[in-house]
Amino acid sequence: MNRSLIDFLPEHAALDPVSFHMPGHKGSKLYKELGYGHILDNLMDCDITEIPGADNLFQTEDVILSIMQKYQKLYGSKRSYILINGSSVGLIAAILSSTKRGDKVIMARNSHKSIFNAMRLGGLEPVYLFPEILEEHGILGGIAPDEVERLLQENPEASCVVLPSPNYYGICSDIRAISEVCHKRNKVLIVDQAHGAHLKFMDGDHPEAAEDGGADVVINSTHKTLASWTQTAVMNVMTDRVDLNIIEDNLQILESSSPSYPLMLSLDVNAEILLDQEKKELAFGEWKKAVDMFYAKSHEIPGLKVMMDPMLDHTKINIDMSAYGLSGNELEDLLMEKGIFVELVTGNIIMCMTGIGTRREHINRLLEALKDIAASRNLVASSEGPDHSPMLTMRLERAAVPESKISLNLDDCEGRVAAGSIIPYPPGIPIACPGEIITKDLIDYVKGLRQMGEKVIGVSQMGEILVGE
Ligand SMILES: Cc1ncc(COP(=O)(O)O)c(C=O)c1O
Numbered sequence: 001m002n003r004s005l006i007d008f009l010p011e012h013a014a015l016d017p018v019s020f021h022m023p024g025h026k027g028s029k030l031y032k033e034l035g036y037g038h039i040l041d042n043l044m045d046c047d048i049t050e051i052p053g054a055d056n057l058f059q060t061e062d063v064i065l066s067i068m069q070k071y072q073k074l075y076g077s078k079r080s081y082i083l084i085n086g087s088s089v090g091l092i093a094a095i096l097s098s099t100k101r102g103d104k105v106i107m108a109r110n111s112h113k114s115i116f117n118a119m120r121l122g123g124l125e126p127v128y129l130f131p132e133i134l135e136e137h138g139i140l141g142g143i144a145p146d147e148v149e150r151l152l153q154e155n156p157e158a159s160c161v162v163l164p165s166p167n168y169y170g171i172c173s174d175i176r177a178i179s180e181v182c183h184k185r186n187k188v189l190i191v192d193q194a195h196g197a198h199l200k201f202m203d204g205d206h207p208e209a210a211e212d213g214g215a216d217v218v219i220n221s222t223h224k225t226l227a228s229w230t231q232t233a234v235m236n237v238m239t240d241r242v243d244l245n246i247i248e249d250n251l252q253i254l255e256s257s258s259p260s261y262p263l264m265l266s267l268d269v270n271a272e273i274l275l276d277q278e279k280k281e282l283a284f285g286e287w288k289k290a291v292d293m294f295y296a297k298s299h300e301i302p303g304l305k306v307m308m309d310p311m312l313d314h315t316k317i318n319i320d321m322s323a324y325g326l327s328g329n330e331l332e333d334l335l336m337e338k339g340i341f342v343e344l345v346t347g348n349i350i351m352c353m354t355g356i357g358t359r360r361e362h363i364n365r366l367l368e369a370l371k372d373i374a375a376s377r378n379l380v381a382s383s384e385g386p387d388h389s390p391m392l393t394m395r396l397e398r399a400a401v402p403e404s405k406i407s408l409n410l411d412d413c414e415g416r417v418a419a420g421s422i423i424p425y426p427p428g429i430p431i432a433c434p435g436e437i438i439t440k441d442l443i444d445y446v447k448g449l450r451q452m453g454e455k456v457i458g459v460s461q462m463g464e465i466l467v468g469e
Pocket of ligand 1: 168
């Protein structure tokens with residue numbers, strides 16, 4: 001029998017782990033530090049339903065409306081919606097609200113799976129924007145405004161443009177320039193800011209929040225970097241280009257009719273922290289000191305490469321120790337042995353995700369661990385460059401999306417048309433989508449990931465995928 005979650009979670013907590021992964025609060029300390037400890041003591045009693053006085057997520061007029069109004073004020077939106085099924089549901093609702101069946105949508109090929117799912121649900125035709133590749137680091141960069149312009153010229157009938165900013169590694173796109181390009185043609189720009197809910201509230205030098213850059217709809221996973229709990233998010237509607245009644249109708253179709261009150265409560269706490277100058281300065285000040293300390297001290301570790309880029313949201317720390325002959329996966333394992341858990345590995349890069357609950361003690365643990373690893377190994381002759389993940393460059397041919405599907409073993413799928421998505425997780429970006437033609441390279445790559453123990457959604461335990469009949 002497999003281990004139970006009832007055993008696993010306390011065992012994990014007993015390790016005194018350091019979280020460089022979602023969620024952003026990094027544990028109960030943050031709420032206690034900011035005066036919300038009592039909420040945690042009575043959490044189970046907060047798990048109620050729509051009794052009188054508790055309002056209704058889909059017909060807000062009281063306590064839930066007040067949370068939405070707080071976010072409206074915080075982000076300067078025309079209307080903000082709190083979401084209890086993550087940014088995923090907000091992205092799908094925003095796309096379905098900006099399109100009609102059969103429409104073309106210009107979307108980043110490195111989008112999260114929820115956006116591909118919106119294409120399937122809405123019967124939409126994706127036109128792919130390919131991001132730049134940051135050769136020096138072997139990762140995907142931002143989306144160039146010129147590329148959006150070119151695709152809009154070629155597809156003037158497209159109804160909206162959807163892209164992530166920041167992307168998973170923290171690289172932002174120039175949303176101000178992309179908004180101008182979209183609005184010149186009166187197209188809706190939807191920004192997946194799942195990784196950048198905090199950008200609006202940061203001081204100092206950092207990429208601009210999409211809300212300030214002119215996007216029409218911006219979806220933020222407040223759980224990823226701020227203080228609300230996993231599955232919570234906020235959708236900000238900034239302009240009149242999308243009808244609020246249509247958005248509300250789509251949200252009530254897509255979300256549970258029993259939204260969790262503890263989750264909504266955490267969204268209220270998060271909003272209060274951001275609105276209270278003293279609490280906000282305390283939390284953001286400590287977070288910034290911690291992140292700054294990492295960048296200031298990282299040069300003490302010889303051979304450690306730390307990603308720097310003018311479009312990088314520096315709260316995402318991307319590091320590379322290939323100078324010691326370590327791949328990203330090997331480095332992740334060594335850190336895990338020291339109780340440090342990271343968010344993502346791509347090639348030689350590991351991404352350490354900080355959040356509002358990150359403190360200098362967490363960064364010290366990371367720096368100490370990296371120093372120990374460096375001290376226990378020798379620098380190796382420099383390699384030819386970053387180890388590129390095939391996800392960066394693989395472009396599959398496309399055919400019609402199959403009408404009927406069958407399951408086939410991966411080994412028998414070369415040349416077949418995918419009928420489902422194949423999604424390495426994280427980062428949750430499909431490597432093959434319905435209608436794309438499966439190649440030998442793709443099969444080998446997916447098999448390699450599975451052999452390394454990586455999770456690949458869309459491939460069954462027996463190694464089968466869905467293809468056209
Ligand atoms: C780029 C991106 N967009 C959207 C999402 C979905 O966000 P959520 O987990 O809040 O549904 C994710 C999740 O990891 C993501 O990485």
